[in-house]
Amino acid sequence: MQKNTPTSDLLSRRPTWLPLFAIAFIVAAIALAFAWVAGWLTPDKLTPARFTNAIETSNGQVHYGFRRAHAKGVCVAGYFEGNGQGVALSRARLFAPVRTPFIGRMSIGGGSPYGLDAKARVRSMALQFNSDDGQQWRMAMNDFPFFAVSSVQAFYEQTVANAPDPATGKPDPAKVAALVAAHPEFARFADWAKNTPWSTSWANTTYHSVNTFRFSNSASEQHHVRWSMQPQTAFVAMSPEEREAADDNFLTEDLTTRLAQGPLRWEMVVTLAAPGDSITDPSQTWPEDRQKVTVGAVVIERASPQTTGACRDINYDPLILPTGVDGSEDPLLAARSAVYSVSFNRREHDIATGKADAAIGQASSQEASQ
Numbered sequence: 001m002q003k004n005t006p007t008s009d010l011l012s013r014r015p016t017w018l019p020l021f022a023i024a025f026i027v028a029a030i031a032l033a034f035a036w037v038a039g040w041l042t043p044d045k046l047t048p049a050r051f052t053n054a055i056e057t058s059n060g061q062v063h064y065g066f067r068r069a070h071a072k073g074v075c076v077a078g079y080f081e082g083n084g085q086g087v088a089l090s091r092a093r094l095f096a097p098v099r100t101p102f103i104g105r106m107s108i109g110g111g112s113p114y115g116l117d118a119k120a121r122v123r124s125m126a127l128q129f130n131s132d133d134g135q136q137w138r139m140a141m142n143d144f145p146f147f148a149v150s151s152v153q154a155f156y157e158q159t160v161a162n163a164p165d166p167a168t169g170k171p172d173p174a175k176v177a178a179l180v181a182a183h184p185e186f187a188r189f190a191d192w193a194k195n196t197p198w199s200t201s202w203a204n205t206t207y208h209s210v211n212t213f214r215f216s217n218s219a220s221e222q223h224h225v226r227w228s229m230q231p232q233t234a235f236v237a238m239s240p241e242e243r244e245a246a247d248d249n250f251l252t253e254d255l256t257t258r259l260a261q262g263p264l265r266w267e268m269v270v271t272l273a274a275p276g277d278s279i280t281d282p283s284q285t286w287p288e289d290r291q292k293v294t295v296g297a298v299v300i301e302r303a304s305p306q307t308t309g310a311c312r313d314i315n316y317d318p319l320i321l322p323t324g325v326d327g328s329e330d331p332l333l334a335a336r337s338a339v340y341s342v343s344f345n346r347r348e349h350d351i352a353t354g355k356a357d358a359a360i361g362q363a364s365s366q367e368a369s370q
Contacts, residue, residue, distance in 0.1 A: 065356020
């Protein structure tokens, strides 16, 4: 008669390679998922990593340890003074009549930390607010009031078209012409870049959220909004002759001089969308007659070098938002957030592995000599 084998004996006879196979399967699955997310299995797919690669190529040279875009800048710090008018729009603590400290950064466009201030068309302001309820709000704003193109794919194509031709050191005119033909909205941005007067200072420049966000108040009422930081320092246009003669680092020098005389202020003006205004296309502006609410003021009190200042290790991701503020359905907003993350991780890896030491040291020496 056949005896029944105890279950414990059967388990003891289970092949010893089964647990190892299971572990290997899990590791392979994780690796496969990582490869898919990174875009290695779909090389033609537009991923954040591929977009960041294009930014690095368009810079002509990677400066390790620095931001892949807007690499040249200076840390700033101060506070936001809410006036209470924003409470009707959003539950964000920033809008209460209190002072909220921030760590910020003023920068210029381009991928070189040694870029020439007078050659950079784009100027930017980034802020990280730390409110007394423990929440953060990060903003990344630019002086252009609208995006050059209307989609993530077009933004990528613009980045590729801006890459310098190795033979000339400048963008290939044929690629730029193809971009304009494929995305006619770019012509409007080109007109802005060519004909809008340059300001003489970071201090007298207006900065825009560009993308649309969604505010919600304590009554759960929602509004789609954009905002701008409007300077209390009078605007002064910079002539082409002045740009030609300007010092390479005149923006930082000017900011230092102005702060030695006192704080600098910008009013935060929120614009509310009306029915029919584009929420998902940041290349489209809203009519000037839209309702505007001044909700408080940004006050910059001091500045410090970006290589040693508090802003160095902050990723100014525009989707780090407090309660009462959400991102809109604008796909370019999500793309900016994703690319910022990749750029931040690469920069931190450069610093952690010592790859960036020489570059960071060189920039620190340059800043110390200013």
